[in-house]
Amino acid sequence: xxxxxxxxxxxxxxxxxxxxxxxxxxxxxxxxxxxxxxxxxxxxxxxxxxxxxxxxxxxxxxxxxxxxxxxxxxxxxxxxxxxxxxxxxxxxxxxxxxxxxxxxxxxxxxxxxxxxxxxxxxxxxxxxxxxxxxxxxxxxxxxxxxxxxxxxxxxxxxxxxxxxxxxxxxxxxxxxxxxxxxxxxxxxxxxxxxxxxxxxxxxxxxxxxxxxxxxxxxxxxxxxxxxxxxxxxxxxxxxxxxxxxxxxxxxxxxxxxxxxxxxxxxxxxxxxxxxxxxxxxxxxxxxxxxxxxxxxxxxxxxxxxxxxxxxxxxxxxxxxxxxxxxxxxxxxxxxx
Amino acid sequence: xxxxxxxxxxxxxxxxxxxxxxxxxxxxxxxxxxxxxxxxxxxxxxxxxxxxxxxxxxxxxxxxxxxxxxxxxxxxxxxxxxxxxxxxxxxxxxxxxxxxxxxxxxxxxxxxxxxxxxxxxxxxxxxxxxxxxxxxxxxxxxxxxxxxxxxxxxxxxxxxxxxxxxxxxxxxxxxxxxxxxxxxxxxxxxxxxxxxxxxxxxxxxxxxxxxxxxxxxxxxxxxxxxxxxxxxxxxxxxxxxxxxxxxxxxxxxxxxxxxxxxxxxxxxxxxxxxxxxxxxxxxxxxxxxxxxxxxxxxxxxxxxxxxxxxxxxxxxxxxxxxxxxxxxxxxxxxxxxxxxx
Numbered sequence: 001x002x003x004x005x006x007x008x009x010x011x012x013x014x015x016x017x018x019x020x021x022x023x024x025x026x027x028x029x030x031x032x033x034x035x036x037x038x039x040x041x042x043x044x045x046x047x048x049x050x051x052x053x054x055x056x057x058x059x060x061x062x063x064x065x066x067x068x069x070x071x072x073x074x075x076x077x078x079x080x081x082x083x084x085x086x087x088x089x090x091x092x093x094x095x096x097x098x099x100x101x102x103x104x105x106x107x108x109x110x111x112x113x114x115x116x117x118x119x120x121x122x123x124x125x126x127x128x129x130x131x132x133x134x135x136x137x138x139x140x141x142x143x144x145x146x147x148x149x150x151x152x153x154x155x156x157x158x159x160x161x162x163x164x165x166x167x168x169x170x171x172x173x174x175x176x177x178x179x180x181x182x183x184x185x186x187x188x189x190x191x192x193x194x195x196x197x198x199x200x201x202x203x204x205x206x207x208x209x210x211x212x213x214x215x216x217x218x219x220x221x222x223x224x225x226x227x228x229x230x231x232x233x234x235x236x237x238x239x240x241x242x243x244x245x246x247x248x249x250x251x252x253x254x255x256x257x258x259x260x261x262x263x264x265x266x267x268x269x270x271x272x273x274x275x276x277x278x279x280x281x282x283x284x285x286x287x288x289x290x291x292x293x294x295x296x297x298x299x300x301x302x303x304x305x306x307x308x309x310x311x312x313x314x315x316x317x318x319x320x321x322x323x324x325x326x327x328x329x330x331x332x333x334x335x336x
Numbered sequence: 337x338x339x340x341x342x343x344x345x346x347x348x349x350x351x352x353x354x355x356x357x358x359x360x361x362x363x364x365x366x367x368x369x370x371x372x373x374x375x376x377x378x379x380x381x382x383x384x385x386x387x388x389x390x391x392x393x394x395x396x397x398x399x400x401x402x403x404x405x406x407x408x409x410x411x412x413x414x415x416x417x418x419x420x421x422x423x424x425x426x427x428x429x430x431x432x433x434x435x436x437x438x439x440x441x442x443x444x445x446x447x448x449x450x451x452x453x454x455x456x457x458x459x460x461x462x463x464x465x466x467x468x469x470x471x472x473x474x475x476x477x478x479x480x481x482x483x484x485x486x487x488x489x490x491x492x493x494x495x496x497x498x499x500x501x502x503x504x505x506x507x508x509x510x511x512x513x514x515x516x517x518x519x520x521x522x523x524x525x526x527x528x529x530x531x532x533x534x535x536x537x538x539x540x541x542x543x544x545x546x547x548x549x550x551x552x553x554x555x556x557x558x559x560x561x562x563x564x565x566x567x568x569x570x571x572x573x574x575x576x577x578x579x580x581x582x583x584x585x586x587x588x589x590x591x592x593x594x595x596x597x598x599x600x601x602x603x604x605x606x607x608x609x610x611x612x613x614x615x616x617x618x619x620x621x622x623x624x625x626x627x628x629x630x631x632x633x634x635x636x637x638x639x640x641x642x643x644x645x646x647x648x649x650x651x652x653x654x655x656x657x658x659x660x661x662x663x664x665x666x667x668x669x670x671x672x673x674x675x676x677x
Contacts, residue, residue, distance in 0.1 A: 054534040161623040191379040191624060192561050193639075196605040196617035203616065218534065221564075225607040225617065244613060262539035263609055264564030268587045271568060278543060279536045281490075281506060333610035 008042035009212050010066070010099075010180060015039045015075035015085075017061050021287060033286040035061040037236035038075075040314065043180065048206065048213040050227030050244070052220060052259070056283070058236040059216045063182045066214065067101045068092060079180075097127060100173035104185035106165035110157040116143070117153040120171045127176065138175060145208070146171045147201060163194035167201070174205065184216045199226055220263050224248055232256045235284060235294035239319040249330040252318040254299045257328040270332055293320065301326055340409060341523060341555050342368040342391070347404035349383075349390045358627045360386040360399070362579035367661075368523060370410070373549065373556040375566045375587070378576035379624055384559045387576075388525050391557075392436050393422065410439055410522040438468045441516025445528040447508035451500040457484075457511045458496035461518065468519035483514040488544055506537035513544065520552060527559045542568055563606055567591060572661070575599050578627060578635040583664045595664040597640045634666070642668060 015036055022031035036058045043049055053059045064070040066077060068084065077084040084095060103109040110119055121139045124130040130138055140150035146167040157165055166186060173181055183202070187195040203226065206213060217223050223230055223244075230247045232240040232255065240253040251257045258277040279298045284290050290297070296307040301322055312319050320326070349361040361383040368374045378384045389395050391406055406422040425432045436442075444450045452460060461480040465471060471479060477496070484492035487510040500508055509529055516524055526545065530538035542565065549556055558569055566573055570587040575596065583596040594600045604618040622639045625631055631638050637648035647667055656669040 054536060163623050192563075192606055193379055193602060193620040194623055196607070196619040197621075199607070200616050200619060220535070221607040221609050221612075224609060225612045225614065228614075248610065248613070258536060260609070262535040264539075264542070264562065264568040266563040266567045266591065266603070266606065266608055268567045268570075268591055276539055276543075278540050281504060281537075283504075331609045 006044055009045040009079070010043040011076075011078040012039055012041040012062075012066070013076045013078065015062070015065065015077065016073045017058070017065055017070060018073045031287045034236050034289055035286070036065065037289065039233075039236070039238055041231060041238060041241070043212055043214060044229075045179075045212055046206075046210060047228045048215050048226055050223035050230040051214060051216045051233060052218065052223050052230060053233035054218060054259075056286075057233040059233050060184055062233070063101065063184050063214060063216050066180075067099050067182050068096060069101070093127065097123070097176040098178050099180045099182065100176070100178040102166075102169050102173050102181060102183040102186045105189050106162050106169055107189070109169060110165055112157055115154050115156055116148070116168055119157070119168060120175055123172065123176045129176065139171075142171045142175045145174070145205065147197075161194075162190050163197060166190060166198055170198075170201070170205070174209065174211075177209070178211070180212045180214070182214045182216070185218070186215075187222060188217065188219065195222070202226065220248075220260060232259070235286070235289070237294065237319060238314060239295065241314065241317045251328050251330060252316075252323055252326075253295075253320050254301045254326065254328065255295045257330075258298075260331050261329065263331075265332060275329055275332060339370050340367045341370040342366075342409070342557075343405075343407040344387070344391070345405045345407070347387065347390055347406065348402045349386050349395055349399060350402055352398040352400075353628070355628055359579055359630070360627065361390065363404070364576070364579070364581055366574055366581065366584075368555050368557050369572070370522065370555055371549075371553050372571040373558060373569050374572045374574065375570035376557065376559045376574050376576060377561065377563065377566055379561055381578070381624055381627060382576040383579040384576050385527050388442070388527050388557065388559055391422065391525065392440060392442060393425075393427075393432065394436075408435065408439070434468070437464055437516070437521075438519040439521055440523045440525060441519070441521040442525040443509065443512045443516050443527070443529045445531050447505055447512050447529070447532070448500055450512055451508055453500055456497050456499055457503070457508075458498075461496070461511065461515055464515050465518045479518070480514075483518060484511070486548075487511075487514045487517070488540070489514075504537075505533050506541065509533065509537075509541055510544070513541075513548070517548065517552070521554055523555045523557065524549075525557045525559075528561070529558075530565065531560070531562070538565075545569070563603065575602075578625065578630060580635065580665060581663075582636065582666070585662045586660075589662060595658070595662075595669060596636075596666050597642045597668070598636050601641070 016038060017036040018032040018034050020029040021033050024030050039062060051059045061070060065072050072085040117139055120142060121135050124135055124138060143150045148167050187198050190198060215226055227244050230244050231238045234255050240256045258279050261275055261277045282297050284294050292308040292310055293312045296302040306321055312321055344364060344366040347361050347364045351358045351360055364387055376384045390401055395401060401423060407419050408422055409419040420431060458480050462476045465476040465479050481492045481496050484495060489495050489507060489510050530541050560566060573585055573587050573590045574581045575583040577598050583599050594603055601620045605620055607617060620639050633649045633651055634653040637643040653665045653667050654670050655663055655665050657663050
C-alpha cells in the first residue's frame with residue numbers, strides 16, 4: 001500500500017459475526033456458526049472494492065453488517081469517527097442514509113403493492129426529508145438518472161423487467177445521497193444481455209455522485225470489470241486483498257488461484273489448455289473452524305505441520321504462510 | 337459428420353395464459369448427433385428449457401406441444417430399431433417410458449429441489465435402476481453404489497443412505513447425474529446444471545460430464561446462458577432468442593465469426609476475464625420483450641443496431657444456410673437480395 005493512500009471512508013476492524021445454531025436447556029448458545037471471523041478491511045473514498053467468494057463464505061453477512069441489517073458479534077466498523085456497531089437506535093437513521101444497499105433479487109426486494117413513486121420516495125418520506133412537490137421532483141429526477149422514464153412513476157413493480165427493477169432498486173438506494181453503497185450481487189439475477197447495462201450505469205452513477213462501492217459478487221469476470229481493488233473471502237476471512245490488476249494477473253493466495261482457474265473462458269481455442277485446479281469438496285465445519293489456514297485441507301500447496309497449525313494472518317495482502325515460496329498462476333487470457 | 341441421434345423439426349410449444357397464448361417455442365429445428373455435444377444458448381424466456389422438456393414430453397399444463405416432429409434414431413440395443421416420432425407416441429407407449437430416464441437422461445438446474453427430500457439418494461437411484469434394468473433389489477443397490485462412485489462421490493457405500501439435505505449442491509448434482517446415467521443413455525439433456533453452483537463446483541461437474549461422455553460415448557444437449565461454459569463443452573451451438581433458433585454453428589465458428597447481430601452483441605456485452613477490466617461494456621439496448629407481445633418481423637429488431645427499417649420490423653427473417661450445418665435467421669445474409677454474402 002502506498003503511503004499517500006487517502007483516509008478510508010470506512011474501516012472494518014476485527015469484525016466477527018456468529019450465528020447461534022444450538023442452545024442448551026438454559027438457553028445458552030452451545031454451537032455457533034462463524035459467518036465472519038476477524039475481517040479487517042478499509043474502503044477508500046470513491047473506489048469500488050470487489051468482494052468475491054463462494055456461497056457461504058460470509059460475503060453477504062459482511063455487507064449486511066455494514067449497512068446495519070445484521071448485528072456484529074464483536075469488532076468495529078468505523079465510519080466518520082463513529083463505530084457503527086455501537087450506535088444507539090436514534091443515531092442509526094443518520095448513517096442509514098449515508099450507507100445504502102442494493103440487493104440481488106430485483107423481484108423480491110421491491111414491495112409489489114407500492115408504486116415506483118412510493119418505493120423510490122420511501123427513504124425521503126421516512127426521514128422526513130421531502131414531501132409534496134419536492135418529493136415528486138426528486139423521485140422524477142432520480143428516475144431519470146437511473147434511466148427510467150418518470151412517466152412510470154405510478155406503475156407497480158410487476159410491470160417491469162428484471163433490469164428495470166434493478167434500476168428502481170438503485171434509485172431507492174441513491175435518493176438520499178449516500179456516500180457508500182453496498183451492492184450485493186446486483187447483476188447476478190439479471191439476463192446476460194442486461195448485465196452490461198447495469199454495470200455501466202453503476203459506473204456512471206459512481207462518477208456523478210462520487211460514490212464508494214462495496215461490490216459483492218461470486219462472478220469474477222463481473223468483479224474484474226467494475227472493481228478497483230478486490231478482496232477474496234474464504235470461510236469468513238479475507239484471504240487476499242489487492243488491486244484488481246495484480247490480483248488477477250498475479251494472485252498470491254492459492255484459493256484465489258483456484259477460483260480463477262475455474263472460470264470458464266468464452267474462447268474455444270483455450271479449451272483443455274490445462275491449468276484448471278479442481279478443488280476437493282471438503283469445506284470446514286463453520287461451527288468448528290480448524291486451526292491454521294482454513295483452506296489448507298483443499299489446497300494443493302499445503303504443507304502439513306505448517307499450514308494446519310496456529311493462526312495465519314493477512315500479511316502483504318495475503319493470508320498464506322507460503323506466500324513467498326509460491327509462484328501462482330493468474331488468469332488465462334482470451335485471444336481477442 | 338456422425339449420425340443424427342435426435343432430430344427436432346418445426347417444434348412449437350405454447351402456454352395458455354389469461355392474457356393469451358404464449359408461443360414459448362416457435363418453430364425450432366435442432367439436430368443432436370451421436371456422441372457430440374450441442375449447447376443451446378439463450379436468455380431466460382427464450383424457450384431453451386421448454387424445448388428440452390418437449391423432447392421428453394414433460395411439458396405440463398397449461399403448456400401444450402402444438403406441432404413439429406421429434407425423431408429419435410437411437411432406438412434398440414444397437415440402434416437398429418426404426419426411428420420414431422416422440423410426439424406421436426401414445427402416453428402409455430413403452431418406447432416413451434424407455435426414452436424417459438432410459439435412452440435419454442435429464443438433469444436440471446436445481447439439484448437439491450430435483451431430489452425428493454424424504455427419501456435417501458440411494459432409494460431414488462435404486463428405483464430408477466430397477467425400472468430401467470430389471471435388476472433385483474440387491475444388485476440394484478450395488479449398481480447404485482458403483483454409479484455414485486463413478487460420478488465422484490466419496491465413500492459411496494455410506495452416502496447411498498444419505499438424504500439430499502445432508503449433501504451439498506454439487507453432491508446432489510452428482511447424484512442427479514448418477515440417476516440420469518443409470519440406464520446408459522445415448523443422450524444426456526442437461527438444463528443449466530451448474531447455474532446454481534459455485535464456479536469451483538461447476539468446474540468439477542463440467543469435467544465430470546466431459547469424462548463420462550468420453551467413456552460412454554453419449555451425446556449431450558447442454559442448455560446454458562453462460563458463454564464460457566459453451567466454449568468449454570460444445571461441439572455445435574444453437575443460439576435461441578424468443579422461441580426461435582436464430583443462429584446455428586460449430587463452437588469455433590460461433591466465437592470466431594458470429595453471424596447474427598444478437599450473437600455478436602451478446603459475445604461483446606458479457607465481461608470476459610482479462611479483456612474488460614474497468615471499461616464500459618457494449619450493451620444490447622432494451623430488454624427481452626414479453627413473449628405475449630412479440631415484436632413483428634424479426635423479434636430481435638427493436639434491440640438490433642443493424643435493423644433495416646421497413647424490412648426487419650415487417651418480414652419474418654429468412655433462414656440463411658451457410659453450408660456445413662451453419663445457419664442464421666437474418667435478412668443481412670439473404671442471398672436472394674445480395675446484401676451480404
